[in-house]
Amino acid sequence: xxxxxxxxxxxVLGLLQDSPMHGYELRKRLSGTLGAFRALSYGxxxxxxxxxxxxxxxxxxxxxxxxxxxxxxxxxxxxxxxxAEGKEHFAGLLAQTGPSSWEDDDFDVRFAFFSxxxxxxxxxxxxxxxxxxxxxxxxxxxxxxRARERWDDYTLELQKHGLESVEREVRWLxxxxxxxxxxxxxxxVEPDPHLP
Amino acid sequence: xxxxxxxxxxxVLGLLQDSPMHGYELRKRLSGTLGAFRALSYGxxxxxxxxxxxxxxxxxxxxxxxxxxxxxxxxxxxxxxxxAEGKEHFAGLLAQTGPSSWEDDDFDVRFAFFSxxxxxxxxxxxxxxxxxxxxxxxxxxxxxxRARERWDDYTLELQKHGLESVEREVRWLxxxxxxxxxxxxxxxVEPDPHLP
DNA sequence: GTTAGCATGTAAGGAGTTACATGATTTT
DNA sequence: AAAATCATGTAACTCCTTACATGCTAAC
Numbered sequence: 273x274x275x276x277x278x279x280x281x282x283x284v285l286g287l288l289q290d291s292p293m294h295g296y297e298l299r300k301r302l303s304g305t306l307g308a309f310r311a312l313s314y315g316x317x318x319x320x321x322x323x324x325x326x327x328x329x330x331x332x333x334x335x336x337x338x339x340x341x342x343x344x345x346x347x348x349x350x351x352x353x354x355x356a357e358g359k360e361h362f363a364g365l366l367a368q369t370g371p372s373s374w375e376d377d378d379f380d381v382r383f384a385f386f387s388x389x390x391x392x393x394x395x396x397x398x399x400x401x402x403x404x405x406x407x408x409x410x411x412x413x414x415x416x417x418r419a420r421e422r423w424d425d426y427t428l429e430l431q432k433h434g435l436e437s438v439e440r441e442v443r444w445l446x447x448x449x450x451x452x453x454x455x456x457x458x459x460x461v462e463p464d465p466h467l468p
Numbered sequence: 469x470x471x472x473x474x475x476x477x478x479x480v481l482g483l484l485q486d487s488p489m490h491g492y493e494l495r496k497r498l499s500g501t502l503g504a505f506r507a508l509s510y511g512x513x514x515x516x517x518x519x520x521x522x523x524x525x526x527x528x529x530x531x532x533x534x535x536x537x538x539x540x541x542x543x544x545x546x547x548x549x550x551x552a553e554g555k556e557h558f559a560g561l562l563a564q565t566g567p568s569s570w571e572d573d574d575f576d577v578r579f580a581f582f583s584x585x586x587x588x589x590x591x592x593x594x595x596x597x598x599x600x601x602x603x604x605x606x607x608x609x610x611x612x613x614r615a616r617e618r619w620d621d622y623t624l625e626l627q628k629h630g631l632e633s634v635e636r637e638v639r640w641l642x643x644x645x646x647x648x649x650x651x652x653x654x655x656x657v658e659p660d661p662h663l664p
Numbered sequence: 665g666t667t668a669g670c671a672t673g674t675a676a677g678g679a680g681t682t683a684c685a686t687g688a689t690t691t692t
Numbered sequence: 693a694a695a696a697t698c699a700t701g702t703a704a705c706t707c708c709t710t711a712c713a714t715g716c717t718a719a720c
Contacts, residue, residue, distance in 0.1 A: 296699050304611050307630045386622040415500050426582040434503050492671050
């Protein structure tokens with residue numbers, strides 16, 4: 273059985289949505305492009321792929337060894353691709369707006385795949401995350417007030433730093449929410465000052 | 469056996485340095501005052517206490533049931549206190565300046581106990597952490613550059629947000645380092661604008 | 665008198681890492 | 693020809709959470 277963490281499943285299926293990939297490449301993208309999974313080990317990834325294969329969400333690619341130096345019939349690489357059921361399952365997982373989707377890792381991965389969601393679902397996830405962060409903010413603020421009396425300057429400084437991090441996160445979420453609300457009405461695409 | 473994570477050991481021994489405490493109280497402080505351990509479960513804490521007891525770093529308090537409603541000889545609470553070996557071990561753990569001390573959780577807990585360290589060790593830990601964050605910054609910056617080409621606006625936004633978080637962390641560390649360097653020379657205590 | 669909070673613990677299981685084992689391919 | 697990197701995988705172990713089991717005390 274070994275029901276792999278849904279968030280890793282989501283990330284892998286999401287990356288395979290773009291193009292088929294082998295494990296080694298997947299790991300690099302997981303570590304690079306998604307905020308979570310800074311350094312996921314192969315000891316986690318390969319068993320997960322095995323699992324997704326067994327559930328029929330991915331399959332070994334029929335395009336055998338299309339991309340690289342195809343010498344003999346030997347292929348060291350195993351290229352995986354999404355199945356139809358895999359695409360379905362990914363869409364279902366991604367659109368889940370329940371409490372799990374406001375947790376740190378889950379939120380990050382979902383946000384990275386936001387372009388695959390409709391505007392309503394995007395907003396619901398952003399607002400859920402915002403209220404989650406607001407809770408955390410209030411708990412921390414209380415804690416800082418108590419820290420003023422009980423603890424030394426270092427502990428207090430640590431608390432304030434943590435508090436400011438969450439405040440920043442809330443402001444960022446506000447900007448994202450604002451963007452979602454106005455994107456459909458005023459300007460469909462935001463002008464990019466960094467264009468060449 | 470079951471060598472508990474050193475960082476939890478450090479945190480528990482550090483909190484007991486101030487005053488003896490029972491498990492329930494310890495858990496509240498771990499969740500509140502230290503940045504790490506947002507919600508450590510009893511399923512982790514109590515086995516850890518058992519372990520520290522077996523190693524002789526803490527002992528059940530001789531002051532039996534000093535504080536609360538002492539009715540009969542029955543005490544529901546088990547109050548733990550540091551032993552001499554516990555104090556020694558704590559001091560040794562805390563002063564470790566190796567790579568582990570620049571990891572997220574380890575750093576936070578050590579910083580919270582900075583007042584128990586000499587200025588030199590404080591600086592070494594801060595600088596180690598800073599260079600660790602600098603590395604992370606460079607990796608992320610590269611990743612953002614690559615993201616400009618390959619990925620959509622949401623992924624890019626996520627990357628930028630992560631990058632800015634680490635930049636903020638580096639600036640905070642710079643301020644802490646500066647504070648340590650000047651604390652001994654110019655002003656021993658920083659003036660606090662929040663004083664009543 | 666019953667709900668809420670205090671207080672301690674255990675067993676099972678989830679999710680990951682480290683270390684190991686193996687071999688192909690590319691670069692120096 | 694050696695070293696680095698690509699590539700896949702497994703077994704043992706670590707650390708933590710969840711769910712359960714128990715009982716006391718305070719407040720409503």
